[in-house]
Amino acid sequence: MALETATVVLGGGMPAVLEVLDFALGRRPGVAILGWDTSVQGTVDKVAARSPDVALVCADLPDWDGIKACTDIKRLGTPTRVIVVGSEGDQATLISAVKAGADGYVTVADSVDDLVGALHQVHRGESRVPPLMLGSLLRGLIELRREDDAAVERFASLGNREREVLVELVAGLDHHTIATKLHLSPHTVRTHSQNILTKLGVHSRLEAARFVFEHDLFSRFGIGDG
Amino acid sequence: MREQMPDTTLRPCHLPGTRLEQRGGRVIVCDADGKAMLALNESAAALWELCDGSTTIDEMVMAICEVSSISVHQARDDVERTLGEFERAGLLLAGDV
Numbered sequence: 001m002a003l004e005t006a007t008v009v010l011g012g013g014m015p016a017v018l019e020v021l022d023f024a025l026g027r028r029p030g031v032a033i034l035g036w037d038t039s040v041q042g043t044v045d046k047v048a049a050r051s052p053d054v055a056l057v058c059a060d061l062p063d064w065d066g067i068k069a070c071t072d073i074k075r076l077g078t079p080t081r082v083i084v085v086g087s088e089g090d091q092a093t094l095i096s097a098v099k100a101g102a103d104g105y106v107t108v109a110d111s112v113d114d115l116v117g118a119l120h121q122v123h124r125g126e127s128r129v130p131p132l133m134l135g136s137l138l139r140g141l142i143e144l145r146r147e148d149d150a151a152v153e154r155f156a157s158l159g160n161r162e163r164e165v166l167v168e169l170v171a172g173l174d175h176h177t178i179a180t181k182l183h184l185s186p187h188t189v190r191t192h193s194q195n196i197l198t199k200l201g202v203h204s205r206l207e208a209a210r211f212v213f214e215h216d217l218f219s220r221f222g223i224g225d226g
Numbered sequence: 227m228r229e230q231m232p233d234t235t236l237r238p239c240h241l242p243g244t245r246l247e248q249r250g251g252r253v254i255v256c257d258a259d260g261k262a263m264l265a266l267n268e269s270a271a272a273l274w275e276l277c278d279g280s281t282t283i284d285e286m287v288m289a290i291c292e293v294s295s296i297s298v299h300q301a302r303d304d305v306e307r308t309l310g311e312f313e314r315a316g317l318l319l320a321g322d323v
Contacts, residue, residue, distance in 0.1 A: 098293055127294045131268035135275035137290040142281060145288065 003030035004122040009050060010036035011043030011057040012065025012085070021056070024112045031116060040065055044072045047080050054121045056115070059086035059093045067096045074101035094133055095140045104128030117133040151215040157199050165192040167224050170209045234287070238309055239279030239319045239323065246271060256283070257311055270308050283309070293308045 008031060010018050018036040026033040034050045037043040047055050055073050059066040070082045083104035084097040094105050106115055107130055118128045129137055160165065168178040175193065175194040179186045193205070202208045211217075218224050243258030246266075255264045255269040266274060276286050283305060290301045312318050
């Protein structure tokens, strides 16, 4: 059976690497390189304009954010599949790639044959993770899910008034302004603030804000603008 | 007769002393004496690593869904089938699946 050609756009911060990939992959049967770009926006624009089957993007490099490229390509809502090229054993980048919606992850230690195999694998609709990284990837995702569940549980323990105060704290308002806005005494706002930090398991309003945004808690609880 | 559904809140745990080894390009579960007990493919080896007594079957299923294109139903079938193989090979503590 003839191999279906996978059309590919390449993205990464190093032109020399992309030129080598273009040359090496473009010569293989079943692969057609539609172009490459060294900027995230340029790569996303090429994907939007050329609708490749697969975008092969390098992971983080100086002046290049491969995870953002993956996220932005996925946000286009096109059928283009994304493979991130990262370091062998770089668990953090692999997890970030999966969270960004990547369909595959290959490593710089992989051969061109491996890359071609990965391109066709994700083009067929399958996912691709380096076998030796799969176990720790699953473990990492499970840990993240547990942290997320715990965050939701902590947030759910806040009373309605505490949630109202938290919204204002995250917005950067001071206690006096919050008190005026919510028709409370400053002392009550301070008490609520302390209780909020304790319940969320954080030590400052800055940490509280990060906690809320990291777990997307306002949106998930239908609070404010999300 | 309807097959009994496994409790997906269970936390499978492999037998103490068992470990994974790479031999001749294959991944093998070995007992404490190094005796080969079962050859695993890549997915099964990843699942084996999760059989640590703290991870529920539900957590395994959801994590697999996150990294693959398969449905929750299919992932659950795959996980339960693989855990069944571990159990039949005597690799899990009794009553874990």
